[in-house]
Every structure is written in C-alpha cells, then in structure tokens.
Amino acid sequence: ACHQQQQVVVLKMAHGLDTQHPVHQAMQHMATRLGELSAGSMRIDIYPNAQLGGEREILELLQIGSLALTKVSSGPMESFVPSFKVFSIPYVFRDYAHLWRVLQGEVGRELLQAGDAVRLHGLGYYDAGSRSFYTTAAPVHSPADLAGLKIRVQNSITSVEMVRALGGAATPIPWAEIYTALQQGVVDGAENNPPSYYLSKHYEVAPYFSLDEHAFVPDILLVSLPVWEGLSPQQRQWLQQAADDSVQLQRQLWRESTAHALAQLRAAGVTIIEPDKRAFRAAVAPMHASFRGTATGALLQRIAAVE
Amino acid sequence: MGISALVLLGVFTLLLLLNAPIAIGIAAATLAAMLFTMGFDVAVTTVAQRMVSGINSFTMVAIPLFILSGILMGRGGIAHRLIELAKALIGTLPGGLALVNVLSTTLFGAISGSAVASASAMGGFMVPAMEKEGYDRNFSAALTAASSTAGLLIPPSNVLIIYSLASGNVSIAALFIAGYVPGILLALSLMAIGAFYAIRHGYPVSAPTPARETLRRLLDALPSLLLIVIVIGGIVSGIFTATEASGIAVLYALFLSTVVYREVRPAELPGILLKTAETSAIVLFLVAASSAMSWMLSYENIPQQMSSFFIGLSDNPLVILMIITLILLLVGAFIDITPAILIFTPIFLPVVTAMGMSPLHFGIVIVLNLCIGICTPPVGSVLFVGCSIARSNMAALVRPLLPMYVAMFVILLLITYVPALSEWLPRTFGLI
Amino acid sequence: MAALVVNILWQVTSRFALNDPSSYTEEIARFLLIWIGLLGGCYAYRHNSHLGLDLLTQKLSPAAQRLAALLIDTVTIAFAALVLGYGGGQLVWLTLELQQTSAALGIPMGYVYSVLPLSGALMVFYCLALRDRTRAPEQGS
Numbered sequence: 001a002c003h004q005q006q007q008v009v010v011l012k013m014a015h016g017l018d019t020q021h022p023v024h025q026a027m028q029h030m031a032t033r034l035g036e037l038s039a040g041s042m043r044i045d046i047y048p049n050a051q052l053g054g055e056r057e058i059l060e061l062l063q064i065g066s067l068a069l070t071k072v073s074s075g076p077m078e079s080f081v082p083s084f085k086v087f088s089i090p091y092v093f094r095d096y097a098h099l100w101r102v103l104q105g106e107v108g109r110e111l112l113q114a115g116d117a118v119r120l121h122g123l124g125y126y127d128a129g130s131r132s133f134y135t136t137a138a139p140v141h142s143p144a145d146l147a148g149l150k151i152r153v154q155n156s157i158t159s160v161e162m163v164r165a166l167g168g169a170a171t172p173i174p175w176a177e178i179y180t181a182l183q184q185g186v187v188d189g190a191e192n193n194p195p196s197y198y199l200s201k202h203y204e205v206a207p208y209f210s211l212d213e214h215a216f217v218p219d220i221l222l223v224s225l226p227v228w229e230g231l232s233p234q235q236r237q238w239l240q241q242a243a244d245d246s247v248q249l250q251r252q253l254w255r256e257s258t259a260h261a262l263a264q265l266r267a268a269g270v271t272i273i274e275p276d277k278r279a280f281r282a283a284v285a286p287m288h289a290s291f292r293g294t295a296t297g298a299l300l301q302r303i304a305a306v307e
Numbered sequence: 308m309g310i311s312a313l314v315l316l317g318v319f320t321l322l323l324l325l326n327a328p329i330a331i332g333i334a335a336a337t338l339a340a341m342l343f344t345m346g347f348d349v350a351v352t353t354v355a356q357r358m359v360s361g362i363n364s365f366t367m368v369a370i371p372l373f374i375l376s377g378i379l380m381g382r383g384g385i386a387h388r389l390i391e392l393a394k395a396l397i398g399t400l401p402g403g404l405a406l407v408n409v410l411s412t413t414l415f416g417a418i419s420g421s422a423v424a425s426a427s428a429m430g431g432f433m434v435p436a437m438e439k440e441g442y443d444r445n446f447s448a449a450l451t452a453a454s455s456t457a458g459l460l461i462p463p464s465n466v467l468i469i470y471s472l473a474s475g476n477v478s479i480a481a482l483f484i485a486g487y488v489p490g491i492l493l494a495l496s497l498m499a500i501g502a503f504y505a506i507r508h509g510y511p512v513s514a515p516t517p518a519r520e521t522l523r524r525l526l527d528a529l530p531s532l533l534l535i536v537i538v539i540g541g542i543v544s545g546i547f548t549a550t551e552a553s554g555i556a557v558l559y560a561l562f563l564s565t566v567v568y569r570e571v572r573p574a575e576l577p578g579i580l581l582k583t584a585e586t587s588a589i590v591l592f593l594v595a596a597s598s599a600m601s602w603m604l605s606y607e608n609i610p611q612q613m614s615s616f617f618i619g620l621s622d623n624p625l626v627i628l629m630i631i632t633l634i635l636l637l638v639g640a641f642i643d644i645t646p647a648i649l650i651f652t653p654i655f656l657p658v659v660t661a662m663g664m665s666p667l668h669f670g671i672v673i674v675l676n677l678c679i680g681i682c683t684p685p686v687g688s689v690l691f692v693g694c695s696i697a698r699s700n701m702a703a704l705v706r707p708l709l710p711m712y713v714a715m716f717v718i719l720l721l722i723t724y725v726p727a728l729s730e731w732l733p734r735t736f737g738l739i
Numbered sequence: 740m741a742a743l744v745v746n747i748l749w750q751v752t753s754r755f756a757l758n759d760p761s762s763y764t765e766e767i768a769r770f771l772l773i774w775i776g777l778l779g780g781c782y783a784y785r786h787n788s789h790l791g792l793d794l795l796t797q798k799l800s801p802a803a804q805r806l807a808a809l810l811i812d813t814v815t816i817a818f819a820a821l822v823l824g825y826g827g828g829q830l831v832w833l834t835l836e837l838q839q840t841s842a843a844l845g846i847p848m849g850y851v852y853s854v855l856p857l858s859g860a861l862m863v864f865y866c867l868a869l870r871d872r873t874r875a876p877e878q879g880s
C-alpha cells in the first residue's frame with residue numbers, strides 16, 4: 001500500500017447486501033471496468049454487508065461526501081426524493097417490460113436527475129425484480145387471505161399504505177430481525193423479491209410464497225454530487241461508462257439469480273403460488289385514486305401512458 | 308498498517324491514561340484519524356452522523372426501559388421478594404445468589420436474543436440485591452455482564468442470524484441448534500466461578516428454610532413472579548418483541564411498586580426517571596462513540612490489512628486457527644459484535660474452510676469469541692452496562708472479570724478445537 | 740429528560756395496548772433514544788459519571804493531575820464544539836436544506852439531529868461552569 005501511484009482517485013462504494021448478491025457482483029464489474037477505462041488512475045473500493053451503515057445512513061454520507069457511491073432501493077430514496085414513492089405504490093406497472101420501458105424513457109431519466117437537487121446524482125437503475133408476499137402459516141391466493149395478517153414492510157409510509165390497501169396489518173421491522181419475528185409469530189408474513197427471500201433464508205420459517213408481484217421496484221445507482229463535481233469531465237465519462245456496463249451485467253445476473261432462487265425454493269419444499277392478480281389490482285384501485293390531483297398522481301398518469 | 312490506525316491508537320491511549328471520559332477519548336481519536344483521509348468539514352460531520360446513527364436503533368430502546376424496570380423492581384420491593392424466594396429454594400448452596408444471577412441472566416439473554424437487554428434488565432435488579440446480601444458490587448455486575456453473553460449463543464440469537472447472512476450458506480436452524488451446547492457450557496463455567504468466589508469470600512449460606520416459610524415466600528412473590536411470566540411468555544409466544552417487553556416490564560413494575568406494594572411514592576418517580584436517563588446515557592454515549600470508531604476502522608480497511616498480515620505468518624492450520632482466535636479477541640476489544648461479524652466473516656471464512664473447518668462450526672467459534680469481546684475493555688457494550696449499573700469505573704469491573712475471561716477463553720479453545728461440541732447436536736437432528 | 744423516558748414508555752405501551760401495529764411508535768422511540776443518549780450524556784458529564792480509567796492519574800502528583808484535567812477539558816471542549824456543535828450543526832443544516840424526511844412520520848430529519856449542536860453547546864457550558872468535579876456519589880438507598 002505504500003507504493004501506490006500518485007493521483008489514484010479512490011471512490012468508496014458502500015451497500016447493504018452480501019457479497020453473493022448480483023448487485024455486489026455487478027459492482028465488482030463496475031470497479032474492474034473503471035480501472036480499465038481509466039488505466040488504473042481511478043479505483044472503486046466496495047464495502048458490502050452494511051459495514052458502513054444502512055441505506056438511509058449511506059445516503060446521508062453521500063450527501064456529506066465521505067462516501068462516493070451506493071445503490072439504494074427506491075423505498076429509502078423516498079425520504080430524500082419524494083417522487084420515488086411511485087415505485088412503492090402497488091400495481092403501477094403492467095409488467096416487467098413496462099417497468100423497463102418507463103425507466104429507460106423520459107420518466108426514468110427525470111427521476112434520476114431529480115436527485116441532483118439533494119446532492120445525489122443518479123447513474124442508472126439496477127434490476128430488483130418484483131416483490132411478492134410470503135407467509136408462515138397458510139398460502140395467499142387473494143387479498144382475502146391477507147386479511148388480519150401482520151405483514152412486515154419496509155419502513156416507508158407508502159409500503160404501510162400498500163399493505164393496508166390489501167387488507168393486511170403493516171408492521172415495520174428492521175431487516176435483520178425479520179427471521180426471528182417470523183419464527184416467533186411477531187409477524188405472519190413479509191414481502192420481497194425471490195432472490196432476497198431465498199438468500200435471507202426466510203423460507204425456512206415462512207414457506208408459502210405467493211407470486212402476486214405487487215410492486216416492481218428498481219434499485220438506483222448513485223454517486224455523491226460533491227464527489228461527482230470534483231471529477232474531471234473525462235473521469236465522469238469513465239465512471240458513467242463503467243456504471244452503464246455494470247447495469248447491463250446486473251440485469252442479466254438478476255434474471256439468472258431469480259431463476260436459481262425459484263428453483264432452489266421449489267427444491268427446498270416451499271409452496272409457490274401464482275395467484276390471479278385481478279383481485280389484487282382491484283383492491284388497490286382506491287389507493288391509486290387517492291393520489292389524483294397530486295404530483296404523484298400526475299406521475300402515475302404519465303407512467304400509465306407509456307406503451 | 309496505515310498512519311490513521313497509529314494515530315487512532317496513540318490519541319486514544321493517551322486520552323485514556325489521562326482519565327478522559329472513554330466516550331470522548333474514542334470520538335476524539337476517531338476524528339484525529341479521519342482527518343488524515345478527508346477534509347475537516349466532511350470529517351466532523353461524518354463523526355456526528357455516525358454517533359447519532361449508532362444509537363438510532365429500536366433494539367437499544369430496551370436499554371433505558373430495562374434499566375428503569377430494574378430500578379423500580381429494586382426500590383419497589385419486587386426484587387426483594389424474588390430474592391427471598393430464591394434464598395429459600397437454593398440459598399443452602401454456596402454462592403446461591405450468584406447462581407441465580409447467572410441462570411436468570413442467561414435465560415433472559417437466551418429468550419430476548421440481546422445481551423445488552425439482558426445485562427440491563429438483570430443487572431439493574433440482581434446487582435443491588437446481591438450487594439444487600441454482602442456480595443461485592445463489582446463482582447456481581449461483572450458476573451451479570453459475562454453471563455449475558457451466553458444468551459447470544461442460545462437461540463434465538465440475532466448475531467447468529469447475522470453470521471448466517473454474512474457467511475451465505477449456513478442454515479439458521481442448524482446454527483441455532485449448534486449454539487445450545489457452547490452456550491450452556493459457558494453458563495455452567497460462570498456458575499462454577501460464582502460458587503467458587505462465594506466460598507472463597509465466605510458469603511453467608513442460608514440455613515434450610517422450613518417448607519411452610521418457603522410456601523409463604525412463594526405466595527408473597529407470586530405477583531413479582533408474574534412479571535417474569537408476562538415478559539418471557541410474551542416474547543416466547545410472539546405477542547411482543549424483546550424491546551416491547553421492556554416497556555411492558557416498566558409498566559408492570561410501576562404498577563406493583565406504586566399500587567400493590569406501595570413502596571415507591573409517586574413523588575419519587577421524577578428522580579428515578581432522571582437516574583434512568585443518566586445511567587442509560589452513559590451506555591448510549593459510549594455506543595455512539597464506538598460506532599463512529601468502528602465505522603472509521605472499516606472505512607480505512609484496517610481489519611482487512613491486519614488479518615492478511617497476521618494470517619500470512621504461518622502455514623500450520625492449528626497455528627492459523629490460533630492466530631485467528633487471537634485476532635478476533637483483539638478485534639472484540641475494540642469493535643462491537645455485529646459489525647465485527649459482518650467485517651470478519653468474509654475475511655476468515657474462506658481461510659478456515661480451506662483448512663477443513665465447517666462454516667457452521669466457525670459461526671459458533673466467531674460468535675463465542677466476540678462474546679468475550681463485548682465484555683472486554685476499552686469497547687464492550689455489556690461491559691458498559693455493567694459499569695453503569697454498578698456505578699463503577701472500568702478498572703474496578705475488569706478485576707473480577709479476569710477469572711471469567713479465563714473461563715470463557717478455555718471454553719472458546721474447547722469449542723474451537725473440538726468441532727463435535729458444536730456439530731453433534733445439529734447432526735443428531737439431521738440439520739447437517 | 741424525565742419526560743422523554745415517560746414518552747418512550749408511553750409509545751411502547753400504547754402500541755401494545757392498542758394492539759394495532761403502529762408504524763410511528765418505532766420511529767418515535769428511536770428518535771427519543773437519540774435525544775436521551777446525547778442530552779443524558781451531557782447530564783452525566785455534568786455529574787462526572789462517565790466511565791474513565793483512573794489507574795494512572797491516581798498515582799500522579801496533584802500538580803500533574805491538574806495538568807491532565809486541564810488537557811482533558813480542552814479535548815472535551817474541542818470535541819463538543821467541533822464534532823457535536825459544528826459537525827452536528829452541518830448535519831442539521833444539510834438535512835434541513837436538502838429536505839430529508841423521516842420514513843414513517845415524515846418529519847424533517849434536521850429536527851431529530853438538532854440535538855447534536857444542542858448537546859454540544861450544553862457540554863461546553865457544563866465544562867466551563869456548573870460542573871461537579873468530584874466523582875459521582877456511590878449508589879445510595
């Protein structure tokens with residue numbers, strides 16, 4: 001470490017996932033690409049496992065400028081850029097392809113740029129698939145099966161409203177405590193995407209997975225605005241290129257990881273249900289209507305208008 | 308190791324020797340080290356942010372609430388009645404109260420899954436009670452602190468879950484089952500120390516209590532016992548979490564001490580609350596400062612550099628295992644258990660699995676090792692709780708802890724070099 | 740201070756009593772814990788009850804002890820003013836200016852963080868005046 005080249009720009013990248021997660025692997029690719037593009041004059045150090053803090057705290061550290069890069073779910077992003085709450089509203093997107101047409105279109109670009117006002121510069125979207133419910137005692141075929149169940153949600157107002165709209169009782173619990181909470185019956189279920197459900201081993205205690213796909217929630221790749229502004233135009237271009245390459249790889253890794261997770265879950269004896277989504281969509285219609293006339297409502301309309 | 312690590316260690320040692328409040332020593336040393344890699348504004352803002360984030364935790368809400376319920380139990384006659392009952396039941400054994408302390412703290416830790424909650428709940432109540440019976444206050448607090456760690460091995464245990472997530476492929480169910488034998492061994496060794504200590508200091512052993520008197524004490528203690536039933540039953544049956552249980556404990560203790568036993572007057576309550584706030588804040592302030600320091604250590608990659616240097620010293624698996632054990636003990640001195648597991652699992656797991664150790668076995672080893680760390684100075688969350696409850700300084704608490712460290716270390720070596728102790732039970736249950 | 744403890748208690752117990760998993764109480768409890776930790780830390784500092792190691796200073800001459808105490812006070816004031824006061828102030832400014840809100844309550848995080856500069860000011864004040872320089876009294880009762 002003593003004989004480092006002069007002038008190597010080190011960018012510290014922190015996130016909350018473990019090293020086997022596709023996001024981490026895509027970040028490693030980003031680090032490799034940046035090293036290649038810049039001929040070793042720029043380097044990314046990755047800190048996985050929430051070593052440097054949870055998602056909300058990492059965002060603050062990006063604003064302060066002591067960390068350079070991170071990826072966050074759109075849930076925590078809501079507290080910083082309110083328009084990101086559209087992703088937590090259930091059944092906003094018709095399907096997976098619709099989500100990506102929106103993200104790669106005008107709406108997606110605007111949302112990424114909205115972060116600049118709060119010192120968070122968006123570099124791109126990672127795929128985080130779709131979120132579905134899993135429960136401890138009985139399978140969920142329709143919203144009626146959720147009635148009265150205590151469902152763990154992310155700590156966000158919109159997630160709480162989402163579960164309420166579907167008839168469950170929303171209970172925000174920290175990520176690390178979900179396993180015990182499910183096991184001890186503090187909550188009856190939770191919701192997440194297939195790889196997280198598999199990797200967190202929550203299926204050990206909640207073996208009913210209902211692929212209702214109530215939300216398509218992308219992750220956002222961000223750079224600290226003070227750090228970004230400290231880079232030369234050439235360095236910014238390298239970083240953006242490395243991010244784009246990483247995003248490409250991540251989408252492919254994510255698809256593989258989802259297929260692998262579902263196969264492993266089946267092998268582990270998890271009951272996987274593919275419910276009829278019409279009843280779920282109908283249940284959240286009043287929630288969509290409640291946004292009419294607000295900025296979020298306008299955004300919802302623009303998203304619906306995307307072919 | 309980088310210059311920032313040396314600065315950290317230097318400034319911290321100096322301030323510690325000059326009798327600075329430890330929390331301020333930690334925070335000031337962290338800031339000094341950070342100034343080597345970032346600008347002044349960024350550094351001070353980051354330290355401030357890390358301090359707040361360190362105590363922005365719902366789990367830690369249990370600290371003030373359990374301390375409060377402990378004080379209420381002590382002053383409100385609840386503790387007294389429970390101790391009278393315990394004396395009637397096992398008072399004839401040498402060190403009876405010490406045994407009760409270890410047993411109840413271990414049980415509480417086992418159920419609540421939190422060593423800090425267990426140390427604050429049981430310490431706040433057992434330490435004054437033991438002092439009344441002639442036990443040394445520092446010894447009692449030390450025993451509570453050490454026993455609270457056994458609950459991290461006995462399921463449910465959040466740190467074992469964190470290990471499972473960090474390691475990637477170890478079943479949580481298997482880890483939970485694997486934790487029983489080491490956790491119970493740890494508790495038994497501490498009981499032995501408690502009994503030995505009591506005999507050596509000639510603490511009084513009660514005369515056998517007549518059956519009628521035992522029954523009377525049992526009836527008298529019934530409402531107090533109900534507190535334990537409510538708290539533990541509520542957690543086990545999933546009605547509330549350990550943190551919520553702390554609120555329930557306060558409510559019930561308040562009810563017993565002011566309405567039923569009438570030993571606490573409402574006018575005393577503000578004073579009790581203030582004392583609670585102060586006792587808790589001593590712990591919280593330290594946790595805040597330590598979390599800034601542990602952030603800085605990770606940020607500078609100091610753990611990684613240190614490990615790769617030391618592991619490179621030998622090829623012999625037994626020696627490497629010993630080096631890892633010693634590194635973890637050193638790490639545990641400075642970093643709290645959760646960040647330490649997250650940082651060191653990915654570093655050491657590939658090394659030990661290459662040597663043929665199973666990830667399950669290593670999980671128990673790393674957790675047990677870091678359990679020692681949360682009782683060792685200068686940074687140890689249950690040590691802080693112990694000091695705060697005993698109103699002692701660290702040096703006074705460390706003295707009675709020394710034989711307990713030795714016992715824990717012996718258990719650690721046993722668990723490390725005899726895989727069967729961790730693997731036998733999960734294998735019996737067909738989990739591995 | 741006392742009110743804060745009562746508040747936490749109230750939040751947790753009301754959550755239990757209402758048996759409706761409220762999404763706010765968890766957040767309120769955490770924020771109150773931050774306030775108790777920092778303000779209580781100042782209060783404990785005023786009573787000189789923070790943990791320290793007096794192994795070495797006990798053996799020093801009275802003059803050297805005074806010198807050590809002076810040095811520690813300087814470090815404490817620097818810490819309180821720079822980290823809690825200035826750093827905390829920056830954090831408050833940053834979170835208010837950039838309008839970060841809390842996840843469940845939607846209140847500005849800057850309000851929560853304002854305890855940092857507040858406790859920084861208190862600690863400097865306690866260090867310069869009003870401080871009990873003897874060790875905290877042993878636990879009575």
Ligand code: NA
Pocket residue numbers: 416417418419420421458459460461462463464465
């Ligand atoms: Na436990």
Ligand code: NA
Pocket residue numbers: 639640641642679680681682683684685686687
């Ligand atoms: Na320690």
